[in-house]
Amino acid sequence: MGKGKAPEWLLPLALLMPAALFLTLFIAIPSVQALWLAFQTPGGSWSLEPFRRMVTDTRFLPALRNTILLIALIIPIQLVMALTMALIAQSRRRGAGFFLYLYAIPLAISELAAGLVWLAIFTERGYLNVILRGLGWIERPIVFLSYERPLGILLAVVVAEVWRATAIVMVTLVAGLQMILGEYWEAAEVFGANLLQKIRYVVLPLLRPSLQAALIIRTLFAFQTFAVVVALGGGVLPVLASEAYTWYVGANNPHVAAAYSLVILALSAVATGFYLYVLRVRPEEMGR
Amino acid sequence: MKGRAWIGSALWYMGAIALALWVLAPIYLIGLLAFSPRMAVYRWPRPLLPLEFSLETMRFFVSATGTLAATRNSVVVALLTMMLSLALGAPAGYALARFLFPGREAVRMGILMTRMFPMAILSIPLAVTFIRIGLYDTPWAVALVHTAMALPFVILITASVFVSIPRDLEEAAMTLGCSPLSAFLRISLPLALPGLAAAALFTFVISWNEVFAAAILTLRQRTLPALVITVLNESPLYFRFAGGFFMVAPALVILLIIRRFLFNLWGITSR
């Protein structure tokens, strides 16, 4: 048979089509348009003008530096904390499941909300100063988030992002850990490995695919960090995404904004490639 | 030996509780502020316990110009996003889960690849396009971009939901007299429903939280995060804190509802 009947791949194709069209329409085409926009003047002629304006802008280099600095600070901390949380949540002790749920709570919290939550803590009369005074360490409040000290703002952003987005990493790792922790962990225990050795020689190597996934996702999102920076720093601390936003909304210039978004895309692509290469997994190593 | 085990246990609980406090304390503090009188924000020093409960701050936030309209917009956008991404994503997820077809792995990779495209690269050109076709500053404009963001995610989740429902069940239904469509409707769909509902609610949270595209694609029809971020620098501190709490609360409730599915939801999308 088969003759005269629809081929077998027709149904899956039909089911995939709407989603594929939608993604083409709202991801592929805009990306191409962004490319055009970034190489055009507002008048509509081809030009490198948007890139020139972006690069010569005094805020460009700080924005690039801050974005990369944030990633370099946030992600290692998140990785360690997330792994700790995941190991706690996956242990066999009582209450582990409950802690898992608690640790996952920030998943539902937006960047903007997280920024505001930590603003309540870091602001001049915020809870951090209240606590420091309660401990008797200070008399007058310290100004953590000031125009003069972008570093303070940067560190506040690091704290807020670690607080909010560690949950994403943890959940990804938990998914991977569930497969490892049973027999392999016990086997390592039988052969006398201590906690750190178990982590070093069993968990981390086997967890590589999950680590890779978690790192890629987190880095991709981190390149887009925006609302938390605005909430904690006003406009003081430029990052790439906030510059794209400002150029579009404030300066009404979609061309330079598009150029910024291309920079973000390029960095994302490089980072993804980097992780895929550095953490590459040889299939035979996973034994599945 | 026994003593060592006891110490290990104590260390474990201390670590676990410390991390729990790290997660929970900030939420408690913002809640505390949101339910204190407005001027409490400026008081120095200020109590760490809920001694002066008041709805004043929240009332101020809710009755501020634009808050209610923005909340309504946020809900509308989130609902639109939810329906669109489920309507488009569930069939695609089903196809990925149930059929072997040429190029299946390529499709899966393509879906994963879409993650690389930042919100900025979608929303800035789309803003230009939407202005041209008159869609700018409508809930639809935001919902479309949010759907583009949530769709890959929904496809992967629904695929995993359907993968977890054995194919046998549908085939058994077909040998018992069902057409492929009725086998799907009577067997797979009911079994997938909880997972699909969780995915839908999760999409709601994604959209409810998104700010970049919402701020770029709207002017008067702001969503809540878009409203808050655009008035941030001109608004008093207590407005910001109330806004922060107001945005966190529904997301937390939804998280509570879908908690059973949480780990699958995330574990899957990152694979």
Next chain:
Amino acid sequence: MARVRVEGVRKTFGKVIALRDISLTVEDGEFYVLLGPSGCGKTTLLRCIAGLERVDRGRIFIGEREVTGLPPRHRNIAMVFQSYAVFPHMKVYDNIAFGLRMRRIPEMEARRRVARVAAMLQIEDLLDRYPAQLSGGQRQRVAVARALVMQPDVLLMDEPLSNLDALLRLHARAELKRLHQETGMTIIYVTHDQVEAMSLGDRIAVMREGEIVQVDTPMRIYEAPATVFVGSFIGNPPMNFLHGVVEEGKDGWFFALEGHRLPLPPLREVSPGQSLLLGIRAENIRVDERPHAEALPAEVMVVEPLGAQWLITARIGEQFIKLTLPPGRPVAPGQTLWLSFPIEAVRWMDARSGQAIRELAPAASGSGKAGDSRG
């Protein structure tokens, strides 16, 4: 109830040829077993008959009706899946009644029919439960009940017992046999368990790499395997195959085995110099402690006491042979036993093709002595 005919069915998955032009006929009311090692295409064949898989070519008939292009629901078949595929969101009653509802059978009659099969399978007490509240064995019965209630032309079963523990499997096997006798239904049954196949099947089709190698009654398959593969796949221990060469002697041809000469019956298409295999079942080997004419010496290597009998591995020259002895006979490794092979129990195979060689005339020579030295 109906006859099933499969004609030249081929099925490929990409480059894998799962079925190579399979033809078979299952008689009305027959219990037909598809037996073969893992991956030989049993499930694929069953699914093609069910209509769950499209065939690349060939035709399938159920009764006198060609069903090749029809979807499962129009074939009037029922199937029991290896995983049972009991719908988890429906109670047992609704599971069993599901197919009847799809056929729009009035609820009154549906209830009657469900009650009848539930009684037949002794699951009346479970009708109100969800599948999650059932044991594996109970789930299996629900799956069988759900298929039986449809009163299909053919009942297809894919390893329905493989998920049960050994004891339950024994019990369920007997029950299936009883069910078949009660209903007289045409059943096509897939298994890779030869004991199951032997005990259940009216006929067994042995499959290998997408082909049917032999179709016969269980006893014929056991005693007269058509190929070396069938002989070594069926029976425990598998049939012995001893390698030798046809040679020409003074009084005709004989079989040269490790320096010994054995008489050859008249065989078709055999010529001197050809390599042959002498196939013999362990229990058919005559064993003596003392040498006699026609007996070959074999050195005992391993003795495995298995309860009802002892399994002996012995060596004739360079070749190993398995034989069984009643328990209690004094045998020990290193000892020499004298073996002879009753000619009527020997299956001759061509060593190159692995195919059985037919005899020209009934073998009457040589090994006549009926009583052997066992027991």
